[in-house]
Amino acid sequence: MPFDMSKFGDSEWVRTEPNGVCTHGSTEPVLSVLDVRGFELHDLFLIAFNDSCGTIVLPTESRAENAAAALEPAFATRVYLFGNRDGEDVWATEYTRRDIDGSEPNRFITNVTLKDGNVVLRDGRWVR
Template sequence: MPYDMSQFGKSRWVKTHPNGVYTHGSTEPVLSVLDVRGFELRDLFLIGLNDSCGTIVLPTESRAENAAAALEPAFATRVYLFGSRDGQDVWATDYTRRALDGTTLSAFITDLTLKDGRKVIKDGRWVR
């Protein structure tokens, strides 16, 4: 029996949606992509760190793999065992938005200039 995702919905910061969907943070862009790509929106906990990255926690490995497939190629993804709760495995899919050229952009630091004046990140990309 898969893990009961309602355990993630006990925080006042988590929003509850129909079909066992729980969200926290910036989630609308990813929910839209998943829905348009045919991924069934049920039994998941979506943590959106910002519009460009986050984590989807799912009760089975196959659902995590399917979420990753639905997000590709617009997002770079990584599926992994999130942990074990109450003796049951919980899986996750991390995602980071890709630019049109296929590179992943920094979701947190968009521009960084060192004290010596050298620019090392511009528009989310490392400058060489």
């Protein structure tokens, strides 16, 4: 039996919907994309770090694969075994929004300059 995703809704920081969707963070953009692309919004835990990246935790590998397919090509995705909780496997789809040119800029740190003055990251893109 797949893991019951409502168990993730125990935190005061997590919002739980009646359909078993638990969310934490900035989730509307990704939920909208999933909904428009025909992914059934039930039994999932969406952890959004910002509007551009996050992780969707799902009870089965097939649902994780379907979420990844719904997000492509606008988002780069990776499906993996998130872990085991209460004896059941839990799967995840990690996503990062792509730019129009298909690149995947770093969504967390946008600029890095070393002490010697070399710029290695500018506007979320690695400088070569």
